[in-house]
Amino acid sequence: MNQARILLKYGGVALRRFCLFFAASVLLVVPAWAGLPLEQWKTANGAKVMFVGTSAIPMIDISVEFDAGSRLDPAGKSGLAALTNDMLEKGIAAENGQRGMAEPQIMDALADVGAIQSSKVGMDRGGYRLRILAHQDGSDGAVKLMTRWLSHPSFPVDVMKREKAVMVAAIKEELTRPQNIGSRAFKKIVYGGHPYGVSPTEASVTAISRDDLIAFHKAYYTADRAVIGIVGDLTKDEAKALAEGISSQLSVSSKQMPVIPEVPLQKGGREGLPHPATQAHVFKGMAAVKRGDPDFFPMTVGNYILGGGGFSSRLMNEVREKRGLTYGVSSSFQTMVQPGPFIIGLSTEKSQVNDALKVVDSTVAAFLEKGPTDAEMEAAKSHLTSSFVMNMEGNRKVLELITMVGSYNLPMDYLDTWTDKVKAVTAEDVRTAFGRKLSLEKMATVVVGE
Numbered sequence: 001m002n003q004a005r006i007l008l009k010y011g012g013v014a015l016r017r018f019c020l021f022f023a024a025s026v027l028l029v030v031p032a033w034a035g036l037p038l039e040q041w042k043t044a045n046g047a048k049v050m051f052v053g054t055s056a057i058p059m060i061d062i063s064v065e066f067d068a069g070s071r072l073d074p075a076g077k078s079g080l081a082a083l084t085n086d087m088l089e090k091g092i093a094a095e096n097g098q099r100g101m102a103e104p105q106i107m108d109a110l111a112d113v114g115a116i117q118s119s120k121v122g123m124d125r126g127g128y129r130l131r132i133l134a135h136q137d138g139s140d141g142a143v144k145l146m147t148r149w150l151s152h153p154s155f156p157v158d159v160m161k162r163e164k165a166v167m168v169a170a171i172k173e174e175l176t177r178p179q180n181i182g183s184r185a186f187k188k189i190v191y192g193g194h195p196y197g198v199s200p201t202e203a204s205v206t207a208i209s210r211d212d213l214i215a216f217h218k219a220y221y222t223a224d225r226a227v228i229g230i231v232g233d234l235t236k237d238e239a240k241a242l243a244e245g246i247s248s249q250l251s252v253s254s255k256q257m258p259v260i261p262e263v264p265l266q267k268g269g270r271e272g273l274p275h276p277a278t279q280a281h282v283f284k285g286m287a288a289v290k291r292g293d294p295d296f297f298p299m300t301v302g303n304y305i306l307g308g309g310g311f312s313s314r315l316m317n318e319v320r321e322k323r324g325l326t327y328g329v330s331s332s333f334q335t336m337v338q339p340g341p342f343i344i345g346l347s348t349e350k351s352q353v354n355d356a357l358k359v360v361d362s363t364v365a366a367f368l369e370k371g372p373t374d375a376e377m378e379a380a381k382s383h384l385t386s387s388f389v390m391n392m393e394g395n396r397k398v399l400e401l402i403t404m405v406g407s408y409n410l411p412m413d414y415l416d417t418w419t420d421k422v423k424a425v426t427a428e429d430v431r432t433a434f435g436r437k438l439s440l441e442k443m444a445t446v447v448v449g450e
Helices: 003-009 012-027 080-090 103-112 139-151 157-174 178-191 202-206 210-220 236-247 296-308 314-321 350-370 374-391 395-407 418-424 427-437
Strands: 038-042 048-053 059-066 116-121 126-133 226-232 269-273 279-289 329-333 340-349 444-448
Touching: 038 395, 048 236, 048 395, 059 139, 059 236, 059 395, 080 103, 080 116, 080 126, 080 139, 080 157, 080 210, 103 139, 126 139, 126 395, 139 236, 157 178, 157 202, 157 210, 178 269, 178 279, 178 340, 178 444, 226 236, 226 395, 279 296, 279 329, 279 350, 296 314, 296 329, 296 350, 296 374, 296 418, 296 427, 314 329, 314 340, 314 350, 340 350, 350 427, 374 418, 374 427
Parallel strands: 048 226, 269 444
Antiparallel strands: 038 048, 059 126, 059 226, 116 126, 279 340, 279 444, 329 340
16 A cells, blocks of 8 residues: 555545645755765764755655665565565563554554655665655654564564565566566576576465575675665754664674675576567667776766767667667666676567567667767767766655665765766767676567567
8 A cells, every 4th residue: 555545544634734845855955966965974883874965845855774675585485575675663572661563553553753764675775765754743653663564573574475466466466567567587697596686486486485585685684784874854864863863772683694696607698488468579788887887987978879869869769760670778777786788678469579679689789889979979978977967856766776876885985976987988988888787698688579
């Protein structure tokens, strides 16, 4: 149940508070941050804190993320990280003289003060975000509430059964959609048995027990594996007190993190999967760039030119505009602890799959050999720098960015120097980086509906 529905369900007072809060978040936009005032420190028990203070709008955004992503799912129980993350706010255990709380009570308490919470889990990280009004009676109660479900979740069995059923239903639905089928197959062929290549199944989710949730939470939702991001209308001293209040309730890990296996050597190959859809869905790519890689900025500029720039990209021009083989084609890459995927995606008539792939291959081959033109470089860097400034508008966007900096141990000036590093990229930098990271012969191709 999303937050708006919860507020409608739990009464007019909460709804009025929410409307005022929502209006403030929409109308009052933080201007672009010139020289981001980012500060970092660690709490007494080892949580990393990333803080940006601003009084532009009367709210505080908080994130608490842990090294608790799905790459840590044990064999045969893929989906455990996601289910653990989902279950944290579904119940709080009684502890230190405080009563336990059930899911409706937690949602009601958040609604009463207009607090908005959300959860997120990916391959590398998992955690929660909370948005509260600054200087409002009761807002600190919402923070304490989040702290309790992060540190002392109860994992109620009946709710766990419900959430497992929801996950299984979602998986079954995914397996009817060509886009999801192709994504799963692409991950598998590129990463093989590496954790990045594994997707949850009905069997793996069914196998998860409450004891698994407890063990996963105990192992990974710890202070020394946490990054606390804070952006908003409060002082550094207030931010320190807030962060200490959160981290002090978290345990400290007693074991080393599991060693992340290396991404396997790329082998290429093509896999065709049947599907009754009228069009074929094509995925082509390979593992390429990890977070913090020096090739990140040349790859960012080059990807915009090759396939990330919409109608201005080469792939769109060659495959759609010149030949009419697709309505849309794009490329993207994702950076993670280990090299994430570079993917070219398109859909086309089933009879035109081979023709479309030939054009994709020739376009990529020409780009790898000659690199971009000066005009393409100028347009790409102009767009990327201006859009990055837009991404620095609003507490939530800043929160996401500073949490990423803390989670992946990037330099403290990473955001301040981002646009300068993009501007410094040359056409030869792009050609060289793409040559290092990509190879047509090593790219895997998945066609759903072949």
